[in-house]
Amino acid sequence: xxxxxxxxxxxxxxxxIIQGGMVWCSGWELASAVSNAGGIGLIGSGSMSADIxxxxxxxxxxxxxxxxxxxxxxxxxxxxxxxxxxxxxxxDIVFTSAGNPKTWTSTFKGEGVKVAHVVSSTIxxxxxxxxxxxxxxxxxxxxxxxNGREETTSFVLIPxxxxxxxxxxxxxxxxxxxxxxxxxxxxxxEGIQIGSRFAISKESSxxxxxxxxxxxxxxxxxxxxxxxxxxxxxxxxxxxxxxxEAEDAGASTEVLSEILGRxxxxxxxxxxxxxxxxxxxxxxxxxxxxIQTVQEIINEIxxxxxxxxxxxxxL
Amino acid sequence: xxxxxxxxxxxxxxxxIIQGGMVWCSGWELASAVSNAGGIGLIGSGSMSADIxxxxxxxxxxxxxxxxxxxxxxxxxxxxxxxxxxxxxxxDIVFTSAGNPKTWTSTFKGEGVKVAHVVSSTIxxxxxxxxxxxxxxxxxxxxxxxNGREETTSFVLIPxxxxxxxxxxxxxxxxxxxxxxxxxxxxxxEGIQIGSRFAISKESSxxxxxxxxxxxxxxxxxxxxxxxxxxxxxxxxxxxxxxxEAEDAGASTEVLSEILGRxxxxxxxxxxxxxxxxxxxxxxxxxxxxIQTVQEIINEIxxxxxxxxxxxxxL
Numbered sequence: 001x002x003x004x005x006x007x008x009x010x011x012x013x014x015x016x017i018i019q020g021g022m023v024w025c026s027g028w029e030l031a032s033a034v035s036n037a038g039g040i041g042l043i044g045s046g047s048m049s050a051d052i053x054x055x056x057x058x059x060x061x062x063x064x065x066x067x068x069x070x071x072x073x074x075x076x077x078x079x080x081x082x083x084x085x086x087x088x089x090x091x092d093i094v095f096t097s098a099g100n101p102k103t104w105t106s107t108f109k110g111e112g113v114k115v116a117h118v119v120s121s122t123i124x125x126x127x128x129x130x131x132x133x134x135x136x137x138x139x140x141x142x143x144x145x146x147n148g149r150e151e152t153t154s155f156v157l158i159p160x161x162x163x164x165x166x167x168x169x170x171x172x173x174x175x176x177x178x179x180x181x182x183x184x185x186x187x188x189x190e191g192i193q194i195g196s197r198f199a200i201s202k203e204s205s206x207x208x209x210x211x212x213x214x215x216x217x218x219x220x221x222x223x224x225x226x227x228x229x230x231x232x233x234x235x236x237x238x239x240x241x242x243x244x245e246a247e248d249a250g251a252s253t254e255v256l257s258e259i260l261g262r263x264x265x266x267x268x269x270x271x272x273x274x275x276x277x278x279x280x281x282x283x284x285x286x287x288x289x290x291i292q293t294v295q296e297i298i299n300e301i302x303x304x305x306x307x308x309x310x311x312x313x314x315l
Numbered sequence: 316x317x318x319x320x321x322x323x324x325x326x327x328x329x330x331x332i333i334q335g336g337m338v339w340c341s342g343w344e345l346a347s348a349v350s351n352a353g354g355i356g357l358i359g360s361g362s363m364s365a366d367i368x369x370x371x372x373x374x375x376x377x378x379x380x381x382x383x384x385x386x387x388x389x390x391x392x393x394x395x396x397x398x399x400x401x402x403x404x405x406x407d408i409v410f411t412s413a414g415n416p417k418t419w420t421s422t423f424k425g426e427g428v429k430v431a432h433v434v435s436s437t438i439x440x441x442x443x444x445x446x447x448x449x450x451x452x453x454x455x456x457x458x459x460x461x462n463g464r465e466e467t468t469s470f471v472l473i474p475x476x477x478x479x480x481x482x483x484x485x486x487x488x489x490x491x492x493x494x495x496x497x498x499x500x501x502x503x504x505e506g507i508q509i510g511s512r513f514a515i516s517k518e519s520s521x522x523x524x525x526x527x528x529x530x531x532x533x534x535x536x537x538x539x540x541x542x543x544x545x546x547x548x549x550x551x552x553x554x555x556x557x558x559x560e561a562e563d564a565g566a567s568t569e570v571l572s573e574i575l576g577r578x579x580x581x582x583x584x585x586x587x588x589x590x591x592x593x594x595x596x597x598x599x600x601x602x603x604x605x606i607q608t609v610q611e612i613i614n615e616i617x618x619x620x621x622x623x624x625x626x627x628x629x630l
Contacts (some may be wrong), residue, residue, distance in 0.1 A: 004629055122534050141456065142468040150535030153457040153468040155489030155498070156598040160534050163602070174470030183470070183498040186623060219437050219475050220465030228563070248543070250565020283471040287478070308501060312627055 001306070006168040007191035010114060010134055011093060012067050014038035015302060016191030017181070018116075018137075018170060019294075021071020021095060022145065023047040023280070024269035025199040025206045028056040032063035033203040033294035041068045042095055047266065050081040057089045067093055069114075074099020087111050098146065101131035116170065120148020125161045136165055137193055140173030144195050144233045144282035147224060155187070162188025176284040178304025194297075196282040202293045207272030210279060211291055213237075219286030226260065228253050235279035239264065316621070321483040322506035325429060325449055326408060327382050329353035330617060331506030332496070333431075333452075333485055334609075336386020336410060337460065338362040338595070339584035340514040340521045343371040347378035348518040348609035356383045357410055362581065365396040372404045382408055384429075389414020402426050413461065416446035431485065435463020440476045451480055452508055455488030459510050459548045459597035462539060470502070477503025491599040493619025509612075511597040517608045522587030525594060526606055528552075534601030541575065543568050550594035554579065 002008045007016040019026060019034040021044035031041030041064070043056045053070070060068050070086050072079065075098045083104060086094060094108055097118035108115045109132060116135040117128040125136050138161045140154030141147065152160070154173045162169055171189035174180065176197045184192050198204060200211040217235055224233045225243055228251075234240055243259055251259075260278075268277015292300075317323045322331040334341060334349040336359035346356030356379070358371045368385070375383050385401050387394065390413045398419060401409060409423060412433035423430045424447060431450040432443040440451050453476045455469030456462065467475070469488045477484055486499035487508035499507050513519060515526040532550055539548045540558055543566075549555055558574055566574075575593075583592015607615075 140468065140470065142471050151538065152535055152598055152601075153455065153489055154470045155455065155468065155495070156457050156534070156602065159492070159494060160602050174468055177474070179474060179501050179503070180470070183501040186494050186498040186501055186627070188494070219471070220467055223466065248565060250563060283467055286467075287471065287475050309627060312501070312624060 005190050007135065007170060010168055011040055011069075013040055015298065016170070017298060017301065018042065018095070018191060018193040019198045020044075020172065020193050020195030021046065021069075022195055022199050023265050025204045026071075027205045028059035028063060029205060030198060030201065030203045030294065031056075031068050032060045033201075034198065034298075035060075035064040035066040035068040037295050037298040038066075039298060040093065042071045042093075043068070044071045045082050046071065046073050046076075047270070048082075050078065050085050053082055054085045054089065057085065057091055061089075069093030069095055071095045071097065072104075073097055074101075074104065079104075083107070087113070095137065096133075097137075101128045101133055105131045105133055118172070119161075121150045121152060121157070122160045122164050124148075125165050129165055129167055133167070135168040135170060136161065137170045137172050138189070139193075140171075141224065142233075142283040143173030144199070144222070144285070145280040147231050147233055149227070149231060151224070154184070158184060158187035158189050173282065174284055176287065178301045178306075179308050181301060181305050182308055196284050197288060197297055198294065199281060200288060200291055201297060202291055206269050209272030209274050210269050210277075213274045213279060214281055214285045215288055215290065217285055219283075222281060222283055222285060226256060229256055229260065232278070232280060233282060235281055235285070237277070237279060238275040239268075239278060320505050322450065322485060325483055326355055326384075328355055330613065331485070332613065332616065333357065333410070333506060333508040334513045335359075335487065335508050335510030336361065336384075337510055337514050338580050340519045341386075342520045343374035343378060344520060345513060345516065345518045345609065346371075346383050347375045348516075349513065349613075350375075350379040350381040350383040352610050352613040353381075354613060355408065357386045357408075358383070359386050360397050361386065361388050361391075362585070363397075365393065365400050368397055369400045369404065372400065372406055376404075384408030384410055386410045386412065387419075388412055389416075389419065394419075398422070402428070410452065411448075412452075416443045416448055420446045420448055433487070434476075436465045436467060436472070437475050437479050439463075440480050444480055444482055448482070450483040450485060451476060452485045452487050453504070454508075455486075456539065457548075457598040458488035459514070459537070459600070460595040462546050462548055464542070464546060466539070469499070473499060473502040473504050488597065489599055491602065493616045493621075494623050496616060496620050497623055511599050512603060512612055513609065514596060515603060515606055516612060517606055521584050524587030524589050525584050525592075528589045528594065529596050529600045530603055530605065532600055534598075537596060537598055537600060541571060544571055544575065547593070547595060548597060550596055550600070552592075552594060553590040554583075554593060 017039035034041035172193035332354035349356035486504035
């Protein structure tokens with residue numbers, strides 16, 4: 001299985017399953033668990049200072065001998081400090097997002113680091129290919145957290161990127177089970193990135209209130225919000241409703257920034273304030289019903305993938 | 316092929332491909348062509364009076380001996396007149412949308428008419444099942460034209476509906492080629508409904524200007540708009556930009572209704588006013604590059620479906 005899969009080959013992994021690097025969820029515990037289960041665990045540096053990132057990298061190394069990586073939001077002001085840590089610690093996989101891949105890709109490549117870049121459109125995928133990255137993550141509208149302005153969904157984006165790009169393609173957004181992996185492969189991807197389901201895994205460092213809230217909500221209870229600032233998919237809670245009301249009344253970016261305030265994802269995901277926090281999660285949250293270990297999640301995905309693939313002959 | 320497919324069995328068709336019933340696109344010419352090619356052609360009654368619908372049904376009968384149907388938007392004020400024509404003409408397939416399936420389903424079933432109902436959420440799918448319909452069409456956020464408020468995409472909606480519903484499931488939104496059909500089946504559907512690609516087929520009655528515009532636009536150039544009225548996916552043209560500007564400034568439903576005016580989809584799709592018309596089309600429009608006959612489209616879809624399915628063993 002996955003013998004000819006270029007994502008597995010590129011990163012030296014057993015299963016083409018990548019854990020999304022998510023603020024307040026994906027520290028060393030989650031990352032090492034995903035890597036130990038045969039996928040790629042990513043430390044989400046979005047909520048970390050350089051020192052904290054260093055600590056998480058060192059702890060991940062202690063807890064897995066298998067490949068893992070760091071997710072780097074390139075627009076961070078202190079991105080150079082984060083990258084310095086990544087290179088010093090000889091992390092050999094990075095997933096970059098939210099910024100221009102041209103700026104840092106050659107630095108990484110010069111140090112032998114494999115680079116995947118996250119995009120929300122075919123145009124950005126072409127730019128990333130031009131910048132010399134090793135793989136593309138195409139993220140659809142249904143994904144949680146920060147997202148593109150084009151609102152293109154996975155069903156449309158995957159074949160569209162695949163048609164223009166020859167690099168290994170990883171699909172993100174709407175991915176949570178074995179049939180997601182198989183369907184993404186049918187559409188042209190060679191792997192998937194899973195966020196939401198790992199965000200509420202046992203090993204996720206998110207607050208228990210957040211995990212329970214994700215399980216409680218039903219289909220259709222997330223929205224892409226704050227489009228006048230940076231679009232972000234979140235749960236429709238009290239905070240969301242205030243934003244929505246302001247947006248419907250034509251609020252300016254200044255007013256919206258004031259409503260957003262600072263550290264709101266920390267308040268929600270890390271500290272567990274379900275009403276007032278920014279609860280970033282994908283549309284698949286409506287289909288998630290339990291907190292599981294990473295190993296259970298990966299086992300279920302692979303078993304379902306094999307079963308459905310073997311039954312396809314009957315379609 | 317498709318021997319165990321319940322959509323094919325239910326409607327007595329060769330391929331589980333249903334043409335969307337689209338205003339100003341799907342008259343007798345398109346519907347009969349799709350039926351003749353082995354799918355289900357649907358006359359889109361949304362833009363027709365009862366008399367015109369009758370004429371299109373009679374012409375479709377003259378041009379195909381294979382199963383075809385009528386799409387009925389249940390919220391139309393004169394829906395009873397349209398349904399009277401459908402029953403008098405002994406059309407035996409209807410696809411209903413935009414309204415409560417309870418009101419008319421028993422009438423249809425009493426006359427031996429097969430009913431599929433279009434939904435945008437699992438909750439509505441359950442209600443349709445309860446109303447006694449024969450099949451469910453689950454339409455994702457990426458679909459063109461009028462759409463649900465939940466914004467759930469096909470990648471999330473298909474497995475979600477499948478988990479709760481035992482009826483044959485048809486996936487709509489983002490469907491345009493052989494891999495769309497196979498991926499939708501992997502996710503739990505037994506057929507797909509295609510809108511955009513048929514909207515610009517040779518047999519579509521849409522204006523040439525509209526077809527050319529659909530081919531010209533790139534990925535990411537449609538948006539779900541007019542959410543304060545009824546959400547509709549359309550091309551980002553001058554009309555869209557005026558709506559967007561008003562929405563960003565907090566326009567009321569009254570102001571938006573005034574900007575919309577009357578007959579704007581006719582102005583765009585039927586009369587070919589590309590700047591000022593309401594150009595309803597799906598996200599896949601960015602991936603469409605040519606005007607083809609229905610037969611060419613169906614051949615390409617089936618050939619790709621077979622090829623990719625046969626190669627799946629290597630994944």
